[in-house]
Amino acid sequence: MKIRAVTGVKDILPEEIWKWQFIEEVSRETLEEYSFSEIRVPLLEYTELFSRSIGQTSDIVEKEMYTFEDSKGVNISLRPEGTAGVVRACIEHHLLSPSSMGKFYYMGAMFRHERPQKGRYRQFFQIGAEALGSGEPELDAEILSMLHLLMHRLGIKDTVLEINSLGCRACRPEYRKALRDFLKTKLDLLCSDCRRRFDANPLRALDCKNPACKDATVNAPQGMTHLCPSCMDHFESVKALLTELGIPFEINGRLVRGLDYYTRTTFEMTTDKLGTQNAVAAGGRYDGLVEELGGPSLPGIGFALGMERMAALLPENMERPAKIDILIAPLGAEARRQALLLLYNLRDRGIRAETEFREKSLKSQMRQADKIGVDFVGILGENELTRGVLLLRDMRSKEQTEVPLNKAVEELCQRISLKEKGESFPGHVKKPER
Numbered sequence: 381m382k383i384r385a386v387t388g389v390k391d392i393l394p395e396e397i398w399k400w401q402f403i404e405e406v407s408r409e410t411l412e413e414y415s416f417s418e419i420r421v422p423l424l425e426y427t428e429l430f431s432r433s434i435g436q437t438s439d440i441v442e443k444e445m446y447t448f449e450d451s452k453g454v455n456i457s458l459r460p461e462g463t464a465g466v467v468r469a470c471i472e473h474h475l476l477s478p479s480s481m482g483k484f485y486y487m488g489a490m491f492r493h494e495r496p497q498k499g500r501y502r503q504f505f506q507i508g509a510e511a512l513g514s515g516e517p518e519l520d521a522e523i524l525s526m527l528h529l530l531m532h533r534l535g536i537k538d539t540v541l542e543i544n545s546l547g548c549r550a551c552r553p554e555y556r557k558a559l560r561d562f563l564k565t566k567l568d569l570l571c572s573d574c575r576r577r578f579d580a581n582p583l584r585a586l587d588c589k590n591p592a593c594k595d596a597t598v599n600a601p602q603g604m605t606h607l608c609p610s611c612m613d614h615f616e617s618v619k620a621l622l623t624e625l626g627i628p629f630e631i632n633g634r635l636v637r638g639l640d641y642y643t644r645t646t647f648e649m650t651t652d653k654l655g656t657q658n659a660v661a662a663g664g665r666y667d668g669l670v671e672e673l674g675g676p677s678l679p680g681i682g683f684a685l686g687m688e689r690m691a692a693l694l695p696e697n698m699e700r701p702a703k704i705d706i707l708i709a710p711l712g713a714e715a716r717r718q719a720l721l722l723l724y725n726l727r728d729r730g731i732r733a734e735t736e737f738r739e740k741s742l743k744s745q746m747r748q749a750d751k752i753g754v755d756f757v758g759i760l761g762e763n764e765l766t767r768g769v770l771l772l773r774d775m776r777s778k779e780q781t782e783v784p785l786n787k788a789v790e791e792l793c794q795r796i797s798l799k800e801k802g803e804s805f806p807g808h809v810k811k812p813e814r
């Protein structure tokens with residue numbers, strides 16, 4: 381019997397990987413412009429890290445983590461998200477100080493044992509950013525503007541930025557009480573999960589997907605009406621700054637997020653193009669998390685975007701960039717030898733070149749060139765060899781020119797670099813020249 385991939389885990393095949401590389405490349409460039417530094421944290425952490433940060437009563441910790449005991453009986457988990465590990469690493473390696481900001485980004489696999497469906501996997505990839513050290517609303521606006529710019533550069537349209545404020549340690553208890561008082565009258569209507577979480581985590585009833593819970597909580601009190609003056613000022617400033625930056629947003633008072641570490645601003649970028657798994661990126665402030673995990677009292681904010689969902693949203697008319705600049709089509713053994721030498725020198729100059737070492741007719745080599753979409757084909761037949769030339773065919777204009785073999789590398793480098801200057805990744809907004 382054939383062994384298949386584990387349920388909910390997806391292979392990313394070469395035919396799709398270029399989209400991932402594009403997202404990674406543009407994200408990396410954008411994050412570094414905002415002075416975020418890459419950090420790579422482990423896929424394995426002590427389970428306690430996640431129960432203390434994401435929360436014991438969160439869905440992730442309660443039922444979605446891949447957890448096992450190591451040979452010493454210690455509980456280890458595959459990371460379900462990146463924030464906790466980044467904060468743990470920052471504390472462990474003393475990367476945080478009250479005098480400077482810490483800005484970190486990561487790209488990698490996360491694991492959650494959820495029910496698999498389109499856009500929801502058990503192993504999925506995130507690109508995440510965490511900014512630690514400032515509680516000011518300008519940082520919230522900077523993070524959201526970065527996310528907005530990134531989407532624009534990737535050519536991803538039709539997303540909506542939803543924001544909310546969950547308040548702070550001072551005002552959240554009062555809101556929880558108001559919400560609990562409301563939910564108490566609706567307990568019979570709520571699903572078993574929401575009833576169970578009623579005491580420890582009543583906020584989750586607001587983003588429960590169960591239609592009965594949605595109906596029962598239509599008139600539930602919203603967090604925003606219970607914010608303390610300082611949280612209210614903070615939220616008003618974030619909204620004003622976003623408006624000034626020209627970044628559209630919607631207020632969603634039910635956006636409570638499933639991870640317990642959030643305080644104040646929370647947000648999700650959603651789309652109606654992906655069915656029920658509609659969040660492409662999400663995040664928020666976590667002003668108490670660093671301290672909770674044993675570090676200094678420093679606020680933080682961040683987000684993560686889902687790679688699978690982003691790749692599905694890239695513009696449909698995006699063309700796969702040519703993998704190969706030139707195909708050398710040799711006919712016969714001596715031509716293959718010349719092709720080998722030519723290819724070596726072309727690749728040495730950074731040109732992506734390929735050939736056919738099997739005995740194939742010119743017709744079949746041209747068919748192959750069409751199939752892989754190369755821009756140039758260099759034909760080396762008996763006739764060309766005798767005269768010491770390469771017959772260069774521009775596959776777009778169909779023009780053919782003869783180039784002396786001993787000048788072929790120079791000529792090809794020039795033509796290919798000229799072509800590349802005029803092109804960039806489709807969808808990618810070119811930065812203005814400085």
Ligand code: HAM
Nearest residue numbers: 461463500501504659660661662663664682683684686
């Ligand atoms: P999250 O909302 O759990 O937040 O995940 C962020 C994004 O990861 C989601 O919006 C979605 O695009 C993607 N995602 C989550 N679960 C899956 C899944 N099972 N399959 C496919 N994609 C998925 C966090 O993880 C926070 N750590 C974000 C954050 C960073 N908050 C502050 N800093």
